[in-house]
Amino acid sequence: MTPPISDSPRVVLRLDRISRRRAGRAAVQDLSLELQAGQVMGLLGVNGAGKSTTLSMIAGALRPDSGGIELNGEDFLEQPELARTQIGWLPERAPVWAELSVEEHLDAHGRLRGLNGAALRQARSAIIERLELQPLARRLAGVLSQGQRQRLGLACALLHRPPLLVLDEPANALDPVQVAALRTLIREQAAAGTSVILSTHLLPEVTAVCDRVAILHEGTLRHDGPVLADDHAALEKTFFGIAMNGGTAPARAA
Numbered sequence: 562m563t564p565p566i567s568d569s570p571r572v573v574l575r576l577d578r579i580s581r582r583r584a585g586r587a588a589v590q591d592l593s594l595e596l597q598a599g600q601v602m603g604l605l606g607v608n609g610a611g612k613s614t615t616l617s618m619i620a621g622a623l624r625p626d627s628g629g630i631e632l633n634g635e636d637f638l639e640q641p642e643l644a645r646t647q648i649g650w651l652p653e654r655a656p657v658w659a660e661l662s663v664e665e666h667l668d669a670h671g672r673l674r675g676l677n678g679a680a681l682r683q684a685r686s687a688i689i690e691r692l693e694l695q696p697l698a699r700r701l702a703g704v705l706s707q708g709q710r711q712r713l714g715l716a717c718a719l720l721h722r723p724p725l726l727v728l729d730e731p732a733n734a735l736d737p738v739q740v741a742a743l744r745t746l747i748r749e750q751a752a753a754g755t756s757v758i759l760s761t762h763l764l765p766e767v768t769a770v771c772d773r774v775a776i777l778h779e780g781t782l783r784h785d786g787p788v789l790a791d792d793h794a795a796l797e798k799t800f801f802g803i804a805m806n807g808g809t810a811p812a813r814a815a
């Protein structure tokens with residue numbers, strides 16, 4: 562029998578009241594969020610609001626003290642190895658080994674994610690071409706500029722075509738040409754069904770590429786709602802209302 566066709570969107574990531582203390586303080590508290598397939602969510606908040614802590618928990622690099630994380634319906638905290646194949650993570654400061662070339666980085670990342678032989682070579686050339694890294698392919702990471710390192714970090718996150726991209730301030734150190742290329746890349750990933758959660762301090766980044774925005778303040782969710790394309794004024798009003806006054810209670814827009 563043909564199964565009933567469901568038009569409800571597939572949830573790729575579900576955070577259920579996750580909390581994490583750092584240095585004796587609540588860095589993230591009781592955070593619940595859902596991200597659907599092909600959705601791009603921007604995570605905003607002032608310095609220290611808890612964005613990187615949240616993204617590190619989603620990427621499996623930091624374990625919540627309490628709460629649950631589901632990845633494609635699986636219990637991620639029970640199966641942290643899912644991160645290798647299901648998640649592409651660009652941390653706030655993408656770690657690089659100074660003495661490895663760009664190609665060697667991609668090979669190492671690919672092997673960690675189970676790619677080998679022809680599949681690895683194919684994935685490596687595809688991402689080098691897509692991110693226009695050909696001129697840098699043989700260069701050692703130690704001599705790359707900050708923006709070039711950021712592009713290498715992005716390439717490592719995308720290499721294995723994960724269904725979820727977790728990008729911590731991906732536009733960091735990129736020049737305006739590369740920022741525009743990053744926007745195109747993110748929308749392209751979303752159109753192909755990849756879900757993206759990204760943190761940023763740039764409000765125009767959110768209105769340019771995100772479908773939804775979540776705003777954290779002092780570790781708690783103060784806003785979760787849709788982004789109206791290019792409506793900077795509405796986003797600024799919401800963001801500054803929270804940043805300056807802390808907001809009132811966690812709010813969820815439709």
Ligand SMILES: Nc1ncnc2c1ncn2[C@@H]1O[C@H](COP(=O)(O)OP(=O)(O)OP(=O)(O)O)[C@@H](O)[C@H]1O
Pocket residue numbers: 583584586587588606607608609610611612613614615
């Ligand atoms: N490695 C760490 N050790 C101890 N405390 C930390 C560490 N990293 C972050 N914190 C604390 O956790 C809280 C949340 O920090 P987090 O880095 O998640 O915020 P953020 O929103 O990403 O900030 P920013 O915009 O400055 O990057 C802050 O109080 C911070 O001091």
